Amino acid sequence: MAYEFDGKKYEKASAHQKEWGAKLIAELALKGNERVLDLGCGDGTNTALIAKLLPNGGVVGIDASTGMINVARPKEQPNLRFILMDINAMEFKDEFDVIFSNATLHWVKYHQHLLKNIFMALKKGGLLRFNFAADGNCQHFFKVIRKAIKLKEFADYFKDFIWPWYMPSVEEYKDLTANSKLQDVKVWGENADRYFPDTRALIGWVDQPSLVPFLACIAGEDKAAFRKYVVEEMIPATKQDDGRYFETFRRINLFARK
Numbered sequence: 001m002a003y004e005f006d007g008k009k010y011e012k013a014s015a016h017q018k019e020w021g022a023k024l025i026a027e028l029a030l031k032g033n034e035r036v037l038d039l040g041c042g043d044g045t046n047t048a049l050i051a052k053l054l055p056n057g058g059v060v061g062i063d064a065s066t067g068m069i070n071v072a073r074p075k076e077q078p079n080l081r082f083i084l085m086d087i088n089a090m091e092f093k094d095e096f097d098v099i100f101s102n103a104t105l106h107w108v109k110y111h112q113h114l115l116k117n118i119f120m121a122l123k124k125g126g127l128l129r130f131n132f133a134a135d136g137n138c139q140h141f142f143k144v145i146r147k148a149i150k151l152k153e154f155a156d157y158f159k160d161f162i163w164p165w166y167m168p169s170v171e172e173y174k175d176l177t178a179n180s181k182l183q184d185v186k187v188w189g190e191n192a193d194r195y196f197p198d199t200r201a202l203i204g205w206v207d208q209p210s211l212v213p214f215l216a217c218i219a220g221e222d223k224a225a226f227r228k229y230v231v232e233e234m235i236p237a238t239k240q241d242d243g244r245y246f247e248t249f250r251r252i253n254l255f256a257r258k
Helices: 007-013 015-028 045-052 066-075 111-121 139-148 170-178 199-210 222-238
Strands: 035-039 058-063 080-084 096-102 122-133 183-191 194-196 245-247 250-257
Touching (some): 007 199, 111 170, 139 199, 170 183, 170 250
Parallel strands (some): 058 080
Antiparallel strands (some): 183 250, 194 245
16 A cells, blocks of 8 residues: 655655665765666655766656655756656566665565566666665554554554554565575665654654554544654653653665676
8 A cells, every 4th residue: 555645744854764865875886877766765855866976877766655756856857757656566677777765665565576576677787775674663653553553542443454564574584585586685684773853853753654554544633633642652752861762763775686
């Protein structure tokens, strides 16, 4: 299922995602003539950073959220294009030298299908580099949200709820990628735990993107009540002695070639 995000709010609340993305982009060591695909481009900030490194190439960013693409499109340049597209529905063939994704693919549930589509989209010898959330991610938020969806005033909304994320262990993902056609596969974990400087930053992250799949299930005034409960639980759950707010961010990294 594709969720709809507020691209403007995400743009303001995604400092750590942009930080991780900039680090990944630097690792790509682009020559400047590559054709690159950014899976789950969000507001387009990191995609635009890639475009600056491709004076003789180009980058395409895809995202399933209209709200994200609407914020990304003003950043378009001759070598930078954004397409509203679900990652699960992509059908590119031998088009890209590099496929990049940052902090997105935990929203994609079936990675065997994903890796098959990535293999098809890459040119021979093409490079794949991405990271996404791993087992152990967002421990405080998940504890609070699992409690919230069981409360009697909200439980009926979540009777048929399907957990929206795929966050495997490193070993699980190594096993999955071992069965793909990709070559030179390297999978490793990373601890990217984060301190939010104040409540505003914490709540911004809770709102976009974390609460989105849950609020989509709730009707009317109960949306505001649900959000209020989660925010009020998250503040003491994550507050540190120095006034900052701590959340666990655990990542899986993948490097591979076709």
